[in-house]
Amino acid sequence: MKEILIEVSNLSRIYHVGDSDIAALNKVGLSISKGEFVSIMGPSGSGKSTFMNLIGCLDTPSSGTYMLEGIDVSCLVRDELAEIRNNKIGFVFQGFNLLSRTTALENVELPLLYSGMPARQRRERALDALRTVGLEDRIDHQPNQLSGGQQQRVTIARAIVNNAPIILADEPTGNLDTKTSAEIMDLFVRLNRDSGITVILVTHENDIAAYGRRLVRFRDGSIISDEATS
Amino acid sequence: MINIPVTIRISLRALRANKMRSALTMLGIVIGVGAVIAMLAIGAGARERVSEEIDSMGSNLLIVFSGSTSSGGARMGAGSEPTITLLDAEAIKRECPAVLDVGPSHSGTAQVVFGNQNWSTIVIGTTPSLLDIREWQIIAGRPMTEQDDRSIAKVCVLGKTVVDNLFGGIDPVGKVVRIKKVPFTVIGVLGSKGQTMMGQDQDDIIYVPISTAQKKLFRPLFAGMIQFMMIKARSMEDLDDGQQQIEELLRQRHRIGQHQQDDFTVKNLTQMMQTAVNIARIMTLLLGAIASISLLVGGIGIMNIMLVSVTERTREIGIRIAVGAKTWDIRLQFIIEAVTLSIIGGGIGIILGQAGSIAVAKLAGLPVIISPLSIAVAFGFSAAVGVFFGFYPAYKASLLNPIDALRYE
Incomplete structure (x- = not known):
């Protein structure tokens, strides 16, 4: 039995729109162990993005609990959540979300800035991360000088630079061609296998989801299936 | 923990990225501070001139004129009779x-x-x-x-x-x-x-x-x-x-x-002089107040630009919050930007204000006195303007919801 990393139970997220309440997520329970590679699929509006936001500590649940490494995250305040995001979770977004007019190296250093690491150590760690994703010769390039695949690698380097145990990837290949997508997915697989990083991946492409070893499907705010894949 | 030097670097980079806009925003503060410095200098000069005059007049003076005559209904001036x-x-x-x-x-x-x-x-x-x-x-x-x-x-x-x-x-x-x-x-x-x-x-x-x-x-x-x-x-x-x-x-x-x-007139010369001093003081205050309004307008200019900047950089703020920036990291970043604008603007304003005062002194022959205090006050005031008008945009930025901010186009 592997160590439990994420454990959610009865997790709900209700949005108030006008007079009516819309449950984007309805009493979801799920547990993810350390080192897993989970793919999450579902049509839009199924609640998978809401779930990812909650897992990523970008949002707080309306009810239910979320235990992350044994800490009840659901009752933390804004700045405490920022700290969790800073050293436990790495984000990879579909739209890359890199700072423009900022070099790859500085983009990767960003999470370390907010954890208060000294400059020299920051640079070393950022260089290491960029080396891991194979961009050591592009450190001084700004996002607009990099290809989509390279930008996504910078994002991944940013996600791993703080040695976060979890990577949350929200449609990381959505803006990439098939060949680049495969390269990025191989990188995730490698990070998962070699560094033991838990990867949680949202996608709506079956072949991308197939990189994971577990597939969770969402529909109408609930989990409809949760199965191990090859 | 908030890393101040890094926050300052981030802020400066943002200002450099929009040089023209930063310069124009600063201009408001430059004019405001310059005007305050120049007005205070001119006012202080006028007051000094009046004080000198009082000293040169002699102190505690009364003057008695002989009365005025009327000739055919027209009254003549004091001393005519x-x-x-x-x-x-x-x-x-x-x-x-x-x-x-x-x-x-x-x-x-x-x-x-x-x-x-x-x-x-x-x-x-x-x-x-x-x-x-x-x-x-x-x-x-x-x-x-x-x-x-x-x-x-x-x-x-x-x-x-x-x-x-x-x-x-x-x-x-x-x-x-x-x-x-x-x-x-x-x-x-x-x-x-x-x-x-x-x-x-x-x-x-x-x-x-x-x-x-x-x-x-x-x-x-x-x-x-x-x-x-x-x-x-x-x-x-x-x-x-x-x-x-x-x-x-x-x-x-x-x-x-x-x-x-x-059939005579007694005038209190010293009192008249004191009145002149008071008038000079009120003039100084008035000029200073008018100049302060331009400083206020400059401050509002900073706030305006900072608000635009926050809106424009919503996505950047979202990224920063997502990777772990705390409330005060974001607030400080924008406050420092505003303060940098106002301090640099204030510094240039002080130089221009002094140059303007000296020019007025030379051209109009008015005495001007630039006091170190007025410089210190103007500088402190411009920094305060930055903090004051930078705070609201910074506050707004720090409260952005990262999910919405990241989706912001």
Whole structure:
């Protein structure tokens, strides 16, 4: 039995729109162990993005609990959540979300800035991360000088630079061609296998989801299936 | 933990990324601070000029003019009717306890000749007291004495402007000048008092004994008549008492009934001067206030641009929050941006304000005083403007919801 990393139970997220309440997520329970590679699929509006936001500590649940490494995250305040995001979770977004007019190296250093690491150590760690994703010769390039695949690698380097145990990837290949997508997915697989990083991946492409070893499907705010894949 | 140096670097980079916009935003503060500095400097200069004038005038002064005449319904100016006399002056000195000294004066304009030079100036006949009352120093020769007055001596004391115009380098003491063709021996030269606020040259003057003036130069309508007298009160506090005592005494002496108008005027010169000081102070405040409004407008400009900047950079803020920036990391970033704008703007404004003040001093001939305090205040104020007007945008930025911010296009 592997160590439990994420454990959610009865997790709900209700949005108030006008007079009516819309449950984007309805009493979801799920547990993810350390080192897993989970793919999450579902049509839009199924609640998978809401779930990812909650897992990523970008949002707080309306009810239910979320235990992350044994800490009840659901009752933390804004700045405490920022700290969790800073050293436990790495984000990879579909739209890359890199700072423009900022070099790859500085983009990767960003999470370390907010954890208060000294400059020299920051640079070393950022260089290491960029080396891991194979961009050591592009450190001084700004996002607009990099290809989509390279930008996504910078994002991944940013996600791993703080040695976060979890990577949350929200449609990381959505803006990439098939060949680049495969390269990025191989990188995730490698990070998962070699560094033991838990990867949680949202996608709506079956072949991308197939990189994971577990597939969770969402529909109408609930989990409809949760199965191990090859 | 908030990393200040890094936050400063981030802020500076953001400002550099939008050079034109940053410069224009700064311009508002530059103008505001510059205006405050210049206005305060000009105001302080004006006040200083008035204070100098008060000092040059002498302190605790009252002035008594003879009354005004009416001729065919048209009232003439003060001093046009010969009503006050040397005897009045003596009585005031004798009977008014608040009065220290009295300087009766009878004056006129006359042509003065020395050698082949001539000059038109004001000749004041007075007693030796007047120079004491006006706290006026003799820099060469000797002052007039009671003896000169009693003996109707044809002696005179010259103001600096007269000396410059008639003598041109020669020592005037002991020389003989002709005033209205009457020869007078120069016994002394007065120190310089400079100009009055109205630009009148106080040094363009000649003093002679009052007896001599009345007998040889400006023959009065009747013996002993004088035009005005300068009176020194014992102290600042005695000015009002003195004025009252003089008025009562003169009404009595001139037999003025209860419902009749005074045939003389007593003015409190020192009070008039104090009023001028107050006016100068109010002017300074007013100018400063108006200038502060432009500083305020500059501050609003900063706030405006910071709000635009926050909106434009919503996505950037979302990224920062997502990777772990805390509330104060974001707030400080934007406050530092605003403060940087206002401090650099303030610094340039201080330089321009000083340059402007000096230019005004040179071109308009106005005195300006740039006080280190006003510079410090302007600088502190501009930094405060940055914090104040930067806070709201920064606060707004720090409260952004990262999910929405990351989706923001």
